Every structure is written in C-alpha cells, then in structure tokens.
Amino acid sequence: MLVAAAFLALSVPPYLTLDPSLSRLEPPDDNNVYYPLLVAHVLFGTVAMVAACFQIWPAFRARHRRGHRLTGRIYVFGGALPAGLLGLYIGWHTAAGPSVRVANLVGSALWLTVTIVGLRMARQRRYGDHRRWMSRSFALAMSIVLSRVINVLATIALTPQVDTTFGGSEELMRYSALSIGVWLSPLLLLLLTDWLLDRRKPGNRGPVGPGVSASAAAATAAGRGS
Numbered sequence: 001m002l003v004a005a006a007f008l009a010l011s012v013p014p015y016l017t018l019d020p021s022l023s024r025l026e027p028p029d030d031n032n033v034y035y036p037l038l039v040a041h042v043l044f045g046t047v048a049m050v051a052a053c054f055q056i057w058p059a060f061r062a063r064h065r066r067g068h069r070l071t072g073r074i075y076v077f078g079g080a081l082p083a084g085l086l087g088l089y090i091g092w093h094t095a096a097g098p099s100v101r102v103a104n105l106v107g108s109a110l111w112l113t114v115t116i117v118g119l120r121m122a123r124q125r126r127y128g129d130h131r132r133w134m135s136r137s138f139a140l141a142m143s144i145v146l147s148r149v150i151n152v153l154a155t156i157a158l159t160p161q162v163d164t165t166f167g168g169s170e171e172l173m174r175y176s177a178l179s180i181g182v183w184l185s186p187l188l189l190l191l192l193t194d195w196l197l198d199r200r201k202p203g204n205r206g207p208v209g210p211g212v213s214a215s216a217a218a219a220t221a222a223g224r225g226s
Helices: 002-011 034-055 058-063 065-092 098-123 127-161 170-199 214-224
Strands: none
Touching: 002 034, 002 127, 034 065, 034 127, 058 065, 065 098, 065 127, 098 127, 098 170, 127 170
C-alpha cells in the first residue's frame, strides 16, 4: 500500500491539472480525444490500485466484510474494466514504437480478460478459481509500478550502448528501455503470483473456511455487484 501510495502521489497530480503540456505521454498530433481519455484512464487506474490494496488487506477483509464487498465492486466496475478498455485506445496511440504498442495492447487485453474471468468464477461460486484469476488481475494492475523501476534500470544498462547498438539515437534507446519495462513487469508479476498461489493452496496449509479466505470474500463482493 505504501508503494502504491508513493507511485500515485508522483504520477497522478500532473493529470489533475488537465494541462496536456504536463502529460508524461505525448498526445498524438491532431487527436483531441487522446488526452481526455488518457486522464480518464489514469483516474480509473488510480481507483483500481487503491481498491485492490484494500481487497488484499487481511485485517480490513476480516473486520469489515461490507467494506470488502464494496471495494470489490469498485475495483471491478469502477477501476479495472474502464481503465483496461481505455488502455486499449491509449496503448494503440503510443508514440514509443511498435514494441511498446503491442505490449500495452496485450497488457490491457490480459487485464480485462483475467478480471472478467475472475468475476465469472465468482458468480459460479468457484471460489478457488476466482481467487487465482483475481490475484492475476491484481498483479496486472500493479505491474505499472514495477515497469517504472525496470525502465530506470534498463535505461542505466543501455545508456553506454547509445553510440553502438542504437547508432547514437538516445530516443531509440529510451524506447527500447521502455519496451523492456512494459513487457517484463507483467510477466514477472504473473509468474510470482502463480508461484505464491501454488505455495498457499489449501491442501498445503489445511482447510480454509469461506469466512477467512480471500477468494470467498472477494467472490462475495463480485457476486453481489451483479
């Protein structure tokens, strides 16, 4: 939660001014729709990240069942789904090259897919499967934070190669570093998520009742949001 709060505190304020010149992403020429949709994407993404943190907070989940159900609905319908849909448009119009464009499109499509599948599993009362899919949704929601860290590390590693590998083009080097971040961060977090879930299977630690399991609580939230 502290990492998410720090990330949002640094990333969101420029978009609250509604000033395109402060955008961290350059709006395409002659596209008056891009910036408003980018702001909406950022705001919906902020809602998703905040709600997701409450969803995985064990104390909040155990003591505030109604609040947990509410944040579950907010995460799905007020965060992940609209942010993912807008991400498809924003990703398609990126100025960072085809590799970043494909990574953004794939990431947004995956986020939408795993969230919808997780919601469906909840409605079918398949709580174990619901937990796995919504955990993947959380991982993809937070991958933007890790991508920023990887981008910095990739930039440091690639800078000495500007005059060789990149033919003197710093712009090409930056796009390559950005591509590494947007591809690698969701992959690493999805792998980590599934590894943790496999380690914490109910069979490995004894039965988990619906009153204390993350899957049951989140499933109830999603199911009652329909």
